[in-house]
Amino acid sequence: MTLTLYTAPTGNGRKPLVFLKLLNIPHELHLFSWPTKDIKQDWYLKLNPQGLVPTLVDGELILPESNAILQYLAETYDKQGKFSYNLQTDPLEYWQQQKWLFYQATQFAGTLFRFNTYIGIKADDGKVWDNILQSFADAYKVIDETLAQSEWFVGDKFTIVDIAFGVGNHRRIEVVARLGLDKHFQDYDTKYPHVAQWYKKFLEVEGIKKALALK
Amino acid sequence: MTLTLYTAPTGNGRKPLVFLKLLNIPHELHLFSWPTKDIKQDWYLKLNPQGLVPTLVDGELILPESNAILQYLAETYDKQGKFSYNLQTDPLEYWQQQKWLFYQATQFAGTLFRFNTYIGIKADDGKVWDNILQSFADAYKVIDETLAQSEWFVGDKFTIVDIAFGVGNHRRIEVVARLGLDKHFQDYDTKYPHVAQWYKKFLEVEGIKKALALK
Numbered sequence: 001m002t003l004t005l006y007t008a009p010t011g012n013g014r015k016p017l018v019f020l021k022l023l024n025i026p027h028e029l030h031l032f033s034w035p036t037k038d039i040k041q042d043w044y045l046k047l048n049p050q051g052l053v054p055t056l057v058d059g060e061l062i063l064p065e066s067n068a069i070l071q072y073l074a075e076t077y078d079k080q081g082k083f084s085y086n087l088q089t090d091p092l093e094y095w096q097q098q099k100w101l102f103y104q105a106t107q108f109a110g111t112l113f114r115f116n117t118y119i120g121i122k123a124d125d126g127k128v129w130d131n132i133l134q135s136f137a138d139a140y141k142v143i144d145e146t147l148a149q150s151e152w153f154v155g156d157k158f159t160i161v162d163i164a165f166g167v168g169n170h171r172r173i174e175v176v177a178r179l180g181l182d183k184h185f186q187d188y189d190t191k192y193p194h195v196a197q198w199y200k201k202f203l204e205v206e207g208i209k210k211a212l213a214l215k
Numbered sequence: 216m217t218l219t220l221y222t223a224p225t226g227n228g229r230k231p232l233v234f235l236k237l238l239n240i241p242h243e244l245h246l247f248s249w250p251t252k253d254i255k256q257d258w259y260l261k262l263n264p265q266g267l268v269p270t271l272v273d274g275e276l277i278l279p280e281s282n283a284i285l286q287y288l289a290e291t292y293d294k295q296g297k298f299s300y301n302l303q304t305d306p307l308e309y310w311q312q313q314k315w316l317f318y319q320a321t322q323f324a325g326t327l328f329r330f331n332t333y334i335g336i337k338a339d340d341g342k343v344w345d346n347i348l349q350s351f352a353d354a355y356k357v358i359d360e361t362l363a364q365s366e367w368f369v370g371d372k373f374t375i376v377d378i379a380f381g382v383g384n385h386r387r388i389e390v391v392a393r394l395g396l397d398k399h400f401q402d403y404d405t406k407y408p409h410v411a412q413w414y415k416k417f418l419e420v421e422g423i424k425k426a427l428a429l430k
Contacts, residue, residue: 061306092275098286098287101317142264
């Protein structure tokens with residue numbers, strides 16, 4: 001029974017990739033170059049019907065959705081809770097972990113998706129663009145207030161929630177730099193100092209930088 | 216210890232409302248009229264920092280994010296698995312349930328959010344609009360193919376995943392009708408017949424129509 005991750009070096013694609021590296025468990029990695037049309041091929045659509053990355057295959061289980069994969073890897077391969085909280089032993093932290101995984105998927109990665117889409121289709125409506133920037137600002141305000149109160153998102157340790165947001169923030173910075181749109185985000189480090197400080201520590205967690213560099 | 220749900224008659228807001236009614240457990244309901252600025256008041260921002268609905272409070276636990284709430288209510292108040300699959304007893308179905316909850320939050324509710332935002336800010340870029348319609352079509356294709364193979368989303372029973380998608384579909388229809396945009400969706404019942412058939416059955420589940428009518 002082999003654990004195989006099909007993914008690509010994108011914001012969502014790197015989340016389970018980073019976590020697998022931190023867990024240090026044997027796995028096969030199928031890394032699509034990006035962008036690619038290969039994820040719309042029939043063999044891959046059988047694993048992931050909309051042709052999105054990532055997908056994890058573990059024996060009988062075929063699992064799309066990056067944050068569901070983080071949760072699955074935590075439940076299955078992090079039983080000692082090095083990077084996650086468990087429902088049985090820490091229910092309050094577990095539910096905060098779940099809440100943040102959904103919030104990351106919708107308010108954070110969802111905004112990044114709108115941003116990428118807007119740029120990708122070369123849309124030209126200032127109101128849409130302003131709304132996307134406002135959505136980013138709303139989400140960063142919420143996470144900055146959270147990180148002003150604690151070192152990591154949930155409880156007192158680095159968890160899969162930090163992986164989800166850290167990889168997402170890395171992707172946001174990467175895309176913005178590539179497109180030369182830095183001017184819209186250049187005050188972020190002063191406006192959201194706790195995010196900036198947390199992200200610096202995130203990058204220093206052993207194994208993170210190496211995993212983020214995979215292409 | 217009182218279970219209290221703060222919500223509103225929106226797509227995400229109605230998901231836990233419907234589930235609480237089906238579970239038939241004692242709870243207090245704080246139903247905001249919609250739209251409202253009350254969710255931006257200080258007392259509510261303490262429960263939900265971005266001022267979104269819904270939020271569940273159960274003793275010490277304060278839980279935003281509609282699909283995290285569905286999962287919490289299932290784990291806590293549906294231990295016999297009437298409307299959900301459990302990790303210990305049905306792991307494969309449990310992970311499909313989790314996958315769909317994330318997919319519903321991102322690809323389905325996320326598209327509905329973009330749609331509402333686009334309309335709300337009176338944006339005027341045809342490319343953005345076309346992209347939103349295409350995202351709906353992509354998601355409906357995936358769920359139609361799924362529902363062609365089984366009566367409900369996961370396993371052989373009606374679950375919280377059907378609640379999430381059913382309420383979302385109800386909201387999509389409601390918003391489109393209110394705005395007079397039916398012409399963009401009028402072929403959906405013929406293009407996605409399995410969704411249409413499933414949705415009809417969804418509305419017939421005892422308690423659903425009554426819960427959806429709450430205002």
